[in-house]
Amino acid sequence: MLAFKLFRFFSGFGLAVTCLVLLLLLTWLSTLEQPAKGLYEVQKRYYDAEAWYVVPELDWLPKINGKPLSIPLPGAYLVSAVLFVNLFLGGIIRIRKGWKNIGVVISHFSMISLLIAGFVSHHYSKEGIMAVYQGDTSDFAQSYTEYTIEVSEMVDGQKTAPYVVQARHLKALGADDSRVFEFPDLGFDIKVSSWMRNSARVKVDQADKGKVPEVDDWSLQWLEVLPTEELNMAGCFVDVLARGEKSKAAQLILHGGDSNACTVTLDGKIYGFSLVREIWPMPFRVHLDKSVGEYYPGTTKPSFFQSDITRIAEGSEKSFRIKMNEPMRYGGYTLYQARWEDRGDRPMSGFAIVKNPSDQWPKYSLYISILGLTIHFGMKLGGFVAKSSKRTKKEPAPDSAKA
Amino acid sequence: MLIPLARAFEHGYCDSMKVPCSRLLCIAVLMVPLLVSCRKTEKVAVTEQRQLTMVDEGRSSFIALMPPEWRQLPATQFRILNYRFGEDGEVFVGRSRGGALPNVNRWLGQFGKPAIEGLDDLPKVKVLGEEGMLVTASGDFGGAMGRPARKNAGLAGVVVTLGDQLLTIKMIGDAEAVAAEQERLIQFSESLRIRDAKSD
Numbered sequence: 001m002l003a004f005k006l007f008r009f010f011s012g013f014g015l016a017v018t019c020l021v022l023l024l025l026l027t028w029l030s031t032l033e034q035p036a037k038g039l040y041e042v043q044k045r046y047y048d049a050e051a052w053y054v055v056p057e058l059d060w061l062p063k064i065n066g067k068p069l070s071i072p073l074p075g076a077y078l079v080s081a082v083l084f085v086n087l088f089l090g091g092i093i094r095i096r097k098g099w100k101n102i103g104v105v106i107s108h109f110s111m112i113s114l115l116i117a118g119f120v121s122h123h124y125s126k127e128g129i130m131a132v133y134q135g136d137t138s139d140f141a142q143s144y145t146e147y148t149i150e151v152s153e154m155v156d157g158q159k160t161a162p163y164v165v166q167a168r169h170l171k172a173l174g175a176d177d178s179r180v181f182e183f184p185d186l187g188f189d190i191k192v193s194s195w196m197r198n199s200a201r202v203k204v205d206q207a208d209k210g211k212v213p214e215v216d217d218w219s220l221q222w223l224e225v226l227p228t229e230e231l232n233m234a235g236c237f238v239d240v241l242a243r244g245e246k247s248k249a250a251q252l253i254l255h256g257g258d259s260n261a262c263t264v265t266l267d268g269k270i271y272g273f274s275l276v277r278e279i280w281p282m283p284f285r286v287h288l289d290k291s292v293g294e295y296y297p298g299t300t301k302p303s304f305f306q307s308d309i310t311r312i313a314e315g316s317e318k319s320f321r322i323k324m325n326e327p328m329r330y331g332g333y334t335l336y337q338a339r340w341e342d343r344g345d346r347p348m349s350g351f352a353i354v355k356n357p358s359d360q361w362p363k364y365s366l367y368i369s370i371l372g373l374t375i376h377f378g379m380k381l382g383g384f385v386a387k388s389s390k391r392t393k394k395e396p397a398p399d400s401a402k403a
Numbered sequence: 404m405l406i407p408l409a410r411a412f413e414h415g416y417c418d419s420m421k422v423p424c425s426r427l428l429c430i431a432v433l434m435v436p437l438l439v440s441c442r443k444t445e446k447v448a449v450t451e452q453r454q455l456t457m458v459d460e461g462r463s464s465f466i467a468l469m470p471p472e473w474r475q476l477p478a479t480q481f482r483i484l485n486y487r488f489g490e491d492g493e494v495f496v497g498r499s500r501g502g503a504l505p506n507v508n509r510w511l512g513q514f515g516k517p518a519i520e521g522l523d524d525l526p527k528v529k530v531l532g533e534e535g536m537l538v539t540a541s542g543d544f545g546g547a548m549g550r551p552a553r554k555n556a557g558l559a560g561v562v563v564t565l566g567d568q569l570l571t572i573k574m575i576g577d578a579e580a581v582a583a584e585q586e587r588l589i590q591f592s593e594s595l596r597i598r599d600a601k602s603d
Contacts, residue, residue, distance in 0.1 A: 137457070138457060139456050139457050140456035140457060140458050142458075150453070151449075154469070156468065157466045157467055157468045157469065157594075157596075158460075158466065159455065159459045159461070160455075161452045161453060161454060161455055162452065162453055162459075163449050163450070163451065163452055164449070164451050164452070164453050165447070165449055166451070169447050179445065179446070179447065180445070180446045180447075181446075181447050181448075181449050182446060182447070182448045182449065183448075183449050184448060184450060185450065201477070216474075216476060216487050217491075218476075250474075255477070258477035258478075259462050259463075259477060259478045260461060260462065260463060260475065260477055260478055261475065261477075262474070262475060262476060262477065263469070263473075263474050263475040264474060265471040265472070265474065268471055269471075270469065270471055272475070279453060279456060279458055281453060281454045281455075281456045282456075
């Protein structure tokens with residue numbers, strides 16, 4: 001029966017070992033690739049949900065006819081998904097039940113919960129950085145890498161709550177792709193094209209003539225993508241399409257390095273358009289009271305840093321000291337210091353902010369695992385001790401026999 | 404679906420094989436779509452709005468009421484505020500040093516106009532509570548600061564002394580277009596406000 005064979009295969013020990021070996025191999029290869037390709041690129045290629053397979057690109061791999069050997073491997077996400085199914089079927093369903101195996105079942109459950117924590121973290125966690133200068137206050141974090149397009153009406157020279165084109169829609173665009181984004185509440189649409197992951201805003205005389213559009217004497221130039229994704233400056237062209245009209249109302253260049261928005265006036269209203277790293281409003285404000293740190297001698301790499309902050313939330317203020325490995329947790333957010341700089345007139349603290357629903361799950365999984373293994377090995381030890389004492393009773397010691 | 408699972412758990416693998424096997428496979432198959440994130444579509448409706456934060460106050464130290472006829476461009480190293488109007492007209496706000504009169508004469512020199520002796524005769528514009536001078540010129544622009552020379556060009560600019568610095572608001576473009584926009588430039592200059600400090 002096919003279903004039976006499939007069940008045996010997916011719940012089998014062989015599949016578990018294969019998955020674990022593949023995960024080990026993928027971790028090793030991705031670590032080796034990371035210095036050349038960068039963390040972001042490697043994570044995307046090896047660990048993304050959409051990375052069904054990966055072909056390692058390493059210089060030392062043997063070459064065949066001058067071309068590097070390409071060995072496709074399944075992506076880590078896919079392997080983890082198969083391992084999850086395998087552990088569930090084999091370690092929970094198929095395993096022989098009974099008090100003797102309860103510890104093993106608990107241990108398998110801990111591994112499953114660890115994989116679930118990874119799944120939840122991969123899809124639902126969010127991370128950004130809040131940079132605050134000493135004496136300043138901030139209420140937002142920004143993504144390290146993800147760009148969004150924000151469109152907002154400008155009233156009395158001030159921005160109103162912006163509409164946000166999410167990063168996932170922009171990242172999916174190739175160089176020759178374009179995509180229309182509709183703004184039902186604003187009465188116009190935009191078409192985003194020529195998405196550049198790394199680019200420079202250049203004067204038209206420096207641009208590649210004819211290859212990319214020119215707008216108000218400016219254009220964009222493609223740049224090689226840098227391994228450190230945070231350093232890449234995205235750019236794109238945006239056509240503003242007034243609804244009901246065939247021709248575009250305006251064309252704009254948006255660049256990640258721009259310090260303010262480009263505007264277009266439609267029906268007497270001024271709208272601002274900007275390409276920014278995703279802005280993440282916080283439900284609290286952080287006032288940086290004091291930021292202290294030290295650099296390693298002769299470098300700009302901090303050897304030590306800590307910050308005294310005041311958290312302002314729900315009408316109350318509370319003081320904290322944040323230092324290495326001592327974060328502040330509030331309302332599901334974890335805030336830990338990740339950067340420190342003292343180059344200008346005031347020191348700056350960079351706080352990495354993470355919101356991860358499964359933040360503590362790996363810890364709980366570990367506790368479950370400890371419980372399961374303790375029960376299992378405790379029972380084994382108990383059994384061994386009991387057997388030994390029985391054997392001792394059956395075979396009296398030579399001295400007592402003599403007596 | 405959960406019943407056979409529970410039964411399988413209760414009875415163990417051997418007893419439960421007849422009932423749950425196919426159903427368990429169904430569960431595994433059904434899980435696949437959950438593990439795959441959404442794919443791209445051609446048109447996307449954008450309705451999500453983000454709440455305003457301190458970053459939305461902007462990096463510029465000024466708040467300006469831009470006329471709807473202009474369009475804002477990103478700031479540059481020498482342009483705190485940067486605008487365009489019409490086909491190629493430019494308006495930009497910058498900081499300068501060296502005194503108001505030398506700067507006014509430098510601007511006039513770019514149009515081949517003779518230098519003036521003093522600023523008293525220039526029309527006055529109130530900018531940030533200080534008295535600024537309005538400078539106008541037209542003719543052939545000789546080119547400066549990366550801009551090419553052009554014929555029949557116009558200039559309208561406001562220079563105001565703020566402490567030890569100068570704030571300059573300069574409009575350059577086609578002579579007729581600049582003349583038509585001059586009133587808006589004055590209103591814009593008068594609307595400038597200094598942004599409050601971000602720190603509490």
